[in-house]
Each structure stands twice: as structure tokens, then as C-alpha cells.
Amino acid sequence: xxxxxxxxxxxxxxxxxxxxxxxxxxxxxxxxxxxxxxxxxxxxxxxxxxxxxxxxxxxxxxxxxxxxxxxxxxxxxxxxxxxxxxxxxxxxxxxxxxxxxxxxxxxxxxxxxxxxxxxxxxxxxxxxxxxxxxxxxxxxxxxxxxxxxxxxxxxxxxxxxxxxxxxxxxxxxxxxxxxxxxxxxxxxxxxxxxxxxxxxxxxxxxxxxxxxxxxxxxxxxxxxxxxxxxxxxxxxxxxxxxxxxxxxxxxxxxxxxxxxxxxxxxxxxxx
Amino acid sequence: xxxxxxxxxxxxxxxxxxxxxxxxxxxxxxxxxxxxxxxxxxxxxxxxxxxxxxxxxxxxxxxxxxxxxxxxxxxxxxxxxxxxxxxxxxxxxxxxx
Numbered sequence: 001x002x003x004x005x006x007x008x009x010x011x012x013x014x015x016x017x018x019x020x021x022x023x024x025x026x027x028x029x030x031x032x033x034x035x036x037x038x039x040x041x042x043x044x045x046x047x048x049x050x051x052x053x054x055x056x057x058x059x060x061x062x063x064x065x066x067x068x069x070x071x072x073x074x075x076x077x078x079x080x081x082x083x084x085x086x087x088x089x090x091x092x093x094x095x096x097x098x099x100x101x102x103x104x105x106x107x108x109x110x111x112x113x114x115x116x117x118x119x120x121x122x123x124x125x126x127x128x129x130x131x132x133x134x135x136x137x138x139x140x141x142x143x144x145x146x147x148x149x150x151x152x153x154x155x156x157x158x159x160x161x162x163x164x165x166x167x168x169x170x171x172x173x174x175x176x177x178x179x180x181x182x183x184x185x186x187x188x189x190x191x192x193x194x195x196x197x198x199x200x201x202x203x204x205x206x207x208x209x210x211x212x213x214x215x216x217x218x219x220x221x222x223x224x225x226x227x228x229x230x231x232x233x234x235x236x237x238x239x240x241x242x243x244x245x246x247x248x249x250x251x252x253x254x255x256x257x258x259x260x261x262x263x264x265x266x267x268x269x270x271x
Numbered sequence: 272x273x274x275x276x277x278x279x280x281x282x283x284x285x286x287x288x289x290x291x292x293x294x295x296x297x298x299x300x301x302x303x304x305x306x307x308x309x310x311x312x313x314x315x316x317x318x319x320x321x322x323x324x325x326x327x328x329x330x331x332x333x334x335x336x337x338x339x340x341x342x343x344x345x346x347x348x349x350x351x352x353x354x355x356x357x358x359x360x361x362x363x364x365x366x367x368x
Contacts, residue, residue: 026342044365047367052361056340080368085368087365088365092365093366096366099364
């Protein structure tokens with residue numbers, strides 16, 4: 001597995017609920033949800049551990065790819081119902097989500113993000129995977145958004161990420177009914193790039209990660225921006241974005257510096 | 272000079288990234304850390320501090336002006352301008368559900 005830096009607990013708890021490792025000389029970050037006895041339900045400790053790990057990845061220019069996975073029988077069953085209703089007030093809840101914006105941080109990472117999912121991948125767990133750039137799934141993976149059955153709206157960006165990936169009708173179907181989706185159906189919809197036997201899920205995700213990590217960091221980040229940011233633009237704007245991001249890759253080093261400046265200017269114009 | 276975005280090494284193999292820079296010097300005890308891009312190495316036998324710094328943790332100077340992120344764990348008595356750096360703890364926040 002190459003250079004594997006020592007495992008570190010990033011949440012302070014007897015059994016850390018989030019594990020953070022750097023592999024391959026620090027080029028690949030492996031973040032593991034580690035609350036298997038609760039099917040990796042997302043609680044306050046996991047929120048804080050994930051935020052610490054994701055911001056560490058964000059601030060480390062050596063990391064090129066993030067792999068996110070879950071320990072135990074499930075990837076994650078989303079928000080821990082034991083904590084539902086425990087926010088001091090709706091206003092405070094909104095403030096907390098703003099102050100510790102785990103999902104915005106995950107979505108905005110410049111690194112390639114890969115979710116390796118298995119078992120129940122439900123509610124916030126599925127929405128976490130939807131925020132990643134790629135998703136590999138074990139054959140036993142079961143996806144659903146059950147929030148509406150609890151009189152809640154999917155609150156981990158699912159109402160925004162899912163329609164962008166499968167279209168409005170299918171997204172509304174899953175948001176409103178909580179209908180189950182298995183790994184094969186998810187692959188057919190384009191939500192899962194590959195189905196891999198559970199025992200080979202992590203090695204497969206790391207193979208994808210290593211291939212991507214061989215690209216220069218700047219190229220990887222520009223490709224990601226072209227695809228992700230372009231989705232929110234009209235085609236004309238997306239084409240201009242792609243042209244701007246493509247330029248630095250084809251010119252020599254001294255000129256590249258100039259083009260970086262021009263790219264920044266043209267991106268500002270697009271915005 | 273502790274430079275923003277630069278990586279520094281300790282004699283014990285700990286490695287950090289500067290996320291907020293400043294004019295002072297990072298050290299492991301009394302031994303200044305080396306910038307990773309300097310090409311320099313610690314002389315054999317340079318002592319390392321005993322505190323185990325963990326991957327992903329952040330430390331700040333006593334006045335909060337300088338911050339670093341540990342990106343390779345290892346032993347180090349981390350100081351900034353001779354003053355021990357403090358583990359930066361996240362502010363406790365309640366559930367938002």
C-alpha cells in the first residue's frame with residue numbers, strides 16, 4: 001500500500017468516529033467513518049471529526065485525492081436520529097451549519113473525491129456520497145433518502161446534488177418517496193461509476209485514486225473545476241470556463257505564469 | 272521567518288504546513304525546524320521532542336498569530352519564537368438537527 005502514515009484519530013473519543021490517514025507519501029487521503037455499531041450514523045462527534053479531516057485535506061497542497069469510506073456493515077445511515085430535535089433552536093441550528101460547514105467543505109475541495117460505499121447508504125450518508133466526484137459501490141449497497149418520512153427535507157445537499165446527476169423527475173421521486181435504489185440501478189442512473197465486490201472495494205478505490213494522483217495537482221484541480229463549475233453555467237459560459245482552464249496546460253512554463261494571470265481575470269469575468 | 276504555505280520538518284520526522292505565517296521561528300525545543308524545500312538535513316543525533324503530534328491537528332502560537340497543520344505525525348516539542356505552541360481546539364458546537 002506504499003507509504004502509509006500512521007493512523008490518527010481526529011475526533012477526541014475513546015473509539016474515534018473518524019479516522020484520517022495519508023497514503024502514498026501524502027498524495028492520497030483516506031477518511032473512514034468509524035461508528036460501525038451505529039451503522040456510521042452521523043452525530044456531533046462525527047461532524048466535528050469530518051470537519052477536522054476535510055479542512056486538513058483542503059489545506060494540504062500535497063493531497064491530490066480523497067477517498068471516503070465507512071467501517072462496518074454500512075457506509076452511513078445519515079443523521080443520528082438519537083440527536084434529532086436536540087438543536088437548541090432553529091436559528092442556532094442554522095448558525096451551527098454555517099460555522100461548521102462540513103458539506104460545503106467536501107463539495108468545494110479542489111482534490112478529486114471518491115466515495116467507496118457499501119451496505120446502507122442512506123439519507124445524509126447517500127448525500128455525502130453524492131457530493132463526491134466519483135462513487136464506487138459494493139453489490140450490497142442500498143441507497144435511499146428517507147427524510148420526508150420523518151417530516152424533514154434532505155439536508156445534506158441531496159435536493160441539489162441529486163437532480164444535477166439524474167434530472168428533476170427522478171430526483172423528486174427519491175426525495176418525496178424515499179424509494180430504495182440498489183447498486184445496479186444506481187450504476188444504470190450514472191450515480192455509481194463501478195460496482196466492486198465488497199472485499200475489493202477499498203483497493204479498487206485506491207487504484208482509481210492512484211491513477212488520478214499521477215496527474216499534476218494543477219491539472220487535476222482544473223479538470224474538476226471545469227466539470228463541476230461548468231454544470232452550473234449555460235453552455236456558452238461553460239465553454240469559456242473550459243477554455244480558460246485549458247490554457248495553462250499547453251504552454252511552456254514562463255508563459256504559463258502569464259496565462260495563470262489571464263485565467264484568473266477571465267474567470268472573474270465569467271462570474 | 273515562518274512562511275505561509277511552506278512545509279517544515281522536525282528532527283523526529285514530524286512535518287507541518289504553515290497555515291498562518293509570521294516573522295518568528297518554529298522550533299522543536301531549541302532546534303529550529305527546517306524548511307522542506309531548503310535541502311538541508313539535521314545533523315545525526317539531533318534530539319527530538321517527546322510530544323507525539325498527530326496528523327490533522329492544528330497548533331497556534333500563544334497570541335494566535337501563527338498557525339500550523341500537522342501533515343506527518345511525529346515527536347516534537349513545538350515552539351514558535353521559543354514559546355510552546357498550543358493545540359487548536361475546535362469550538363464546541365451543539366447538534367444542528
